[in-house]
Amino acid sequence: MPEPLSPIEQRVYHYLLDFLCDNTYQPSVREIGKQFQIKSTKTVSELLQSLADKGYIERDPSRSRGVKLLGHEAKRRTQPVPYYGKIAAGEPALLPENRKGFITLDRRFLPGPEVFFLKVEGDSMIGRGILDGDYVLIQEKDAKDGDIVAARIGEEATIKTLRRRDGKIVLEPANPAEKEIVVPKGSDFAVLGVAAGVFRPFTEMQVVDEGSNGGVPA
Numbered sequence: 001m002p003e004p005l006s007p008i009e010q011r012v013y014h015y016l017l018d019f020l021c022d023n024t025y026q027p028s029v030r031e032i033g034k035q036f037q038i039k040s041t042k043t044v045s046e047l048l049q050s051l052a053d054k055g056y057i058e059r060d061p062s063r064s065r066g067v068k069l070l071g072h073e074a075k076r077r078t079q080p081v082p083y084y085g086k087i088a089a090g091e092p093a094l095l096p097e098n099r100k101g102f103i104t105l106d107r108r109f110l111p112g113p114e115v116f117f118l119k120v121e122g123d124s125m126i127g128r129g130i131l132d133g134d135y136v137l138i139q140e141k142d143a144k145d146g147d148i149v150a151a152r153i154g155e156e157a158t159i160k161t162l163r164r165r166d167g168k169i170v171l172e173p174a175n176p177a178e179k180e181i182v183v184p185k186g187s188d189f190a191v192l193g194v195a196a197g198v199f200r201p202f203t204e205m206q207v208v209d210e211g212s213n214g215g216v217p218a
């Protein structure tokens with residue numbers, strides 16, 4: 001494992017990551033010093049060298065902006081995926097004003113371009129490995145019987161297993177303590193998409209432009 005970073009090294013490393021995303025080039029030694037109120041360019045250089053020694057960056061000391069973030073070339077193959085905390089009645093159900101922000105992923109983990117995240121509240125899907133607090137990646141596509149789906153009834157969204165029985169649509173939980181939902185005929189109902197992945201952070205994930213941490217019942 002890489003040698004752990006000190007608190008100031010962690011802050012500088014995150015600053016390098018964020019600065020590159022915002023500007024497409026790296027900050028200079030003086031800009032780093034200004035950001036962290038470090039007057040000595042030697043101290044900044046020592047911090048950068050420590051990051052290099054620990055395997056987080058490569059340096060070209062002859063250049064003011066001579067920093068390369070190791071592994072960051074994957075940034076070219078990423079995609080920001082919107083995260084919604086609330087669903088709207090009617091169509092479209094995914095409105096920009098209900099978007100909480102974005103979670104950026106390597107595109108290799110995405111089944112297609114039309115995807116979004118919902119955060120789970122509750123434990124009705126624990127039998128399918130979806131727990132309270134998980135982020136479920138939803139692909140906008142037609143659902144088959146037995147798929148785990150994100151569904152909307154009015155303004156309420158839920159994540160359940162889709163079943164079709166005797167001409168009825170049933171949203172089935174994966175927890176014996178929970179009741180299934182039989183969708184009434186003529187109700188304002190829609191399947192928003194099919195679950196394509198589950199992401200379970202051990203600490204709370206940060207999303208770009210994050211608002212309040214809303215979620216949908218599972």
